[in-house]
Amino acid sequence: MSPKLLEVDSIEVFYGEFQALFGVSLSVDKGELVALLGANGAGKTTTLRTISGILRPRRGRIIWRGKDITDTPAYKRVEMGISHVPEGRGIFPKLTVYENLRVAAYTKRAKEKFSESLEMVYNLFPRLRERRNQLAGTLSGGEQQMLAIGRALIQRPELLMMDEPSLGLAPKLAREVIFLAKKLRDEYGITVLLVEQNVRLSLKVADRAYILETGRIVMEGTPEELEKNPKVREAYLGI
Ligand SMILES: Nc1ncnc2c1ncn2[C@@H]1O[C@H](COP(=O)(O)OP(=O)(O)OP(=O)(O)O)[C@@H](O)[C@H]1O
Ligand SMILES: [Mg+2]
Structure with a gap:
């Protein structure tokens, strides 16, 4: 079996003494559109920054096409095909x-x-x-x-990571930008890792999603699985 395009393996990330991520693991296969969802302060941006090499995990590894890139500098990861649309643009x-x-x-x-x-x-x-x-x-x-x-x-990029692209946009534009993630995957063949607080819209475009809460992945599944989950319905979909 060929390796996943991206594997995040049990990363622990700190800001000084403050621990932001507690063993976060996730994977993205080539051609997938994966959503990483969660509330303010959950650790979504920290996760993307660790994948792009701006932050170093204290423990755990980042694997790209089967190769450990945990110690690879950020600019080289861009050369390898990992690009990041940062939070705040x-x-x-x-x-x-x-x-x-x-x-x-x-x-x-x-x-x-x-x-x-x-x-x-x-x-x-x-x-x-x-x-x-x-x-x-x-x-x-x-x-x-x-x-x-x-x-x-x-x-x-082969992998495009988007950090809350819908933030601060009017509802119509927010919807457009989230659907753009799907267009980029469908029409341009770009693999996408989409970070969003807009759970409802993200589940409309994603193949799979992870839910991050205070530095831990608490749920993972297809949109259908997550939409059925009572906890997701209550906490993230307001149903
Ligand atoms: N530079 C920093 N120094 C200290 N703590 C930080 C720093 N950046 C983030 N944190 C803390 O790490 C935790 C995770 O932050 P992060 O920015 O990853 O959350 P997020 O899920 O992206 O939230 P949001 O949806 O609000 O952007 C938060 O408690 C935050 O206060
Ligand atoms: Mg953020």
Whole structure:
């Protein structure tokens, strides 16, 4: 059996003395759309940051295509195909849309395909093409989120990790951005790990989901399984 694309194996992550993750394990297969769900402070961002190499686990391992990358620096993981749309978007407000996309393409992998990738991003988000010379800080919230996703896509990821892309968007846009995760998987073949607080919408697009509570995975399953679970219904779906 070929290894999973990504395996997170029992990671324990600390901020100083404060322990944020207590043995979190999850896996993502090639071509899957997996949701990591949970309330404020559950440890979702911490998990993504550990996968992308911004944080180091004190214990546990990150495995990419069967290879231990726990000690691999963050920029090399981008080169290997792991890209991250950070919480709060992480764009450069004083750079234009185009410049934001260009500086995101710092890896060899991204530079080689830059013009092709730029076309792909502009075709996916025509609004960014129209506004390519506009300063990113003056874009609307929804446009900034498109740009943040564009910056990750320009790196030609195999695995795209999105940290609460719907945050701060009006309901219609929030829905669109969550369905965009599905479009990227279905039409572009990108594997997606989607972090969201919007459990209801995320379960509409995900193949599988994990629920994180105070640094521990407390449930895992298909959307059908989770939607049937009384605890999920009460705590996350408000039914
Ligand atoms: N830089 C930091 N220093 C100290 N504690 C931190 C730091 N970043 C996060 N934490 C703590 O770690 C825990 C997990 O935070 P994390 O940001 O991973 O949660 P989250 O699930 O992404 O929440 P949200 O949905 O609000 O973004 C929280 O208790 C948080 O206060
Ligand atoms: Mg977060």
